[in-house]
Amino acid sequence: MYGGAYPLDFSDAGSAPGRRLRILVAGVDGVIGSNLADWLARRATVIGLHRDRPGTSPGCQARLWDPSRPGTIARAVREAGPQWILYCGPFSRGLWDAPEAAPPVGEEAAVCKALLQAARRVEARLTVVSTDAVFTGPRMFHDEQSPPASQHAFARGAIEVERAVEGSETLVVRTHAYGPSPRDEQSCFAEKAWLAVAEGLPWEADAQRHATPIFTADLAELLWLAFQRGLGGVCHLAGAERASPARFAAEMASLAGVTRPALAMPPDSSSCPVDGGFWETSLDTRRARRELHRPMPMLRDGIARFLDQVRARAARVACRHSA
Numbered sequence: 267m268y269g270g271a272y273p274l275d276f277s278d279a280g281s282a283p284g285r286r287l288r289i290l291v292a293g294v295d296g297v298i299g300s301n302l303a304d305w306l307a308r309r310a311t312v313i314g315l316h317r318d319r320p321g322t323s324p325g326c327q328a329r330l331w332d333p334s335r336p337g338t339i340a341r342a343v344r345e346a347g348p349q350w351i352l353y354c355g356p357f358s359r360g361l362w363d364a365p366e367a368a369p370p371v372g373e374e375a376a377v378c379k380a381l382l383q384a385a386r387r388v389e390a391r392l393t394v395v396s397t398d399a400v401f402t403g404p405r406m407f408h409d410e411q412s413p414p415a416s417q418h419a420f421a422r423g424a425i426e427v428e429r430a431v432e433g434s435e436t437l438v439v440r441t442h443a444y445g446p447s448p449r450d451e452q453s454c455f456a457e458k459a460w461l462a463v464a465e466g467l468p469w470e471a472d473a474q475r476h477a478t479p480i481f482t483a484d485l486a487e488l489l490w491l492a493f494q495r496g497l498g499g500v501c502h503l504a505g506a507e508r509a510s511p512a513r514f515a516a517e518m519a520s521l522a523g524v525t526r527p528a529l530a531m532p533p534d535s536s537s538c539p540v541d542g543g544f545w546e547t548s549l550d551t552r553r554a555r556r557e558l559h560r561p562m563p564m565l566r567d568g569i570a571r572f573l574d575q576v577r578a579r580a581a582r583v584a585c586r587h588s589a
Contacts, residue, residue, distance in 0.1 A: 286311050290348035290390075292333075292355070292381070294326060297363070297454045298395060299354030301445035301482035302489065306352075309490065313346045333377045343384035350493055351385050351392045353378065357424040358395035360442030361477045361547045362455040362511060368419040375430040382431050391493060394431060397424050398442040398477055398504065403546035406476075406508070410440075410500045410553055428500070435498045439489065440549060442504055445482030446576050456572055459515045463522055473512035478504035478548045481568035483575075491558045501554055506562040508548040518569050 287310040293299035294314030303314045307325030314326040317333070331342050343351065355377065356369035378394055385392040399421045400414035414425050428438050444456035453461075456479075462469035480503065488503045509517075519525070551562050 287350065288313070288346065288348045289350045289352060290315065290343060290346045291326070291352045292331070292342075292377075293353060293358070294328060295448065296354055296356070296358070297445055297447050297452065298358050298443050298482060298485075299352075300448040301443075302352060302354060302395075302486045305483050305486035306490065313348065315342060333380070334373060339377065339380040340384045340387070343381070343388055343390070347388060348390050351381055351390050352395070352489070353381055353393070354395045355427070357397055357420070357427050358441075358443075359399075360397055360444065360455075360479065361399045361475070362442070362479075363444075364397065364399050364418075364420045368423040371423040371426050374423070374427045378427055378430040378436075382434055382436060385436075391435070391437070391496075392431070393437040393439060393489065393493070394428070395443075396428055396438050396440045397421075398440055398502075398547040398549050400424050400428075400440065401547045401549075406546060407548050407550040408502075409550035410502060412550075416547075437492060437498050438500045439492070440500065440502050440504075441485055442477045442479050442547065442549070443482050443485045444479055445572065446579060455511070456514070456518075456569075457576070459511070459518055460522075460573070460576060463515060463519045463524060466525060469515070471510075471512040471515045473510045474545070476508045476510050476546050476548050478506070478508050478551075478562075479514065479565070479568070480505040480563060481572050483571060484563040484568055488554065488558060488560065488562075491560060492554075495557060497557060501557075502549040502551045503554050504549040504551055504562060505565055505568060506551075507565040509565055514565070514569070517566055518573070521566060521570050521573060 289306055289310050289312045291299055291303040291312055292315040294303045295316035295318045303312050303326040306312050312326045314328045315331040316328055331338055333339050355374050357374055382392055400416055401408040402416040431438065444454050447453050447457055485503055555561060
């Protein structure tokens, strides 16, 4: 059971009888959290927690939090009263946006443990978004039972964070999501690719490493279904196709109808190391397709939706500046 004895409203408009679903999204100052909150806010009441500055989710009730302070997490969850808690921490970034230095692992594991305890107190479900970077080659597709093999510090940290909620009813979603950033200085891989495509700039794009990227709006829809179906444990939600950064940029250029930019390949792109080099992180999504009864989105479809969103945002910015 979760959320008490009240019936929950899953309709888009929130007009059906019952209590409207309340979702607490922690990490709305990041790319994934801000975009998930924006999508979910059209279907439920969303409270967003941010450590620095809130993202650009107009329908989200943003609140500042410092999870390192004692009692902050329990208080935030108690005050929000959610039926669903969605955590998008620094280890939710996909392979192509993984930082060179891993975030503090102990702190992140502690946050997940505290969120789990707080979720149980209010009878809410917890979803933790994790990364595809836990895997490496030479295996092409990795399912939920595949052993995490990457030796990179970011990957090892993500594994430790996942273990913090292991054995509980928590849904741990491994993914490789991209979407518009809530802040200009936080541009993700897809935005950098779009800048190179739109401006015709030389840009380093690896043709060897592969992942299964998914647009954040598509990920949000799948997470919404996973919540409704009551999924728990580890589940892979990702795109239907494996792609390299070079192919991603080429598909984007094709959809935009512009000349593909000259791609300046990194010197070591032809010999990516398997031990910790993030050589292959494509995710097998058979569990999700079976339990959600939904195919994973195709690469070009996701990129097309991403381009629509960034163009619409650019148009809104231009209108504000001209006003």
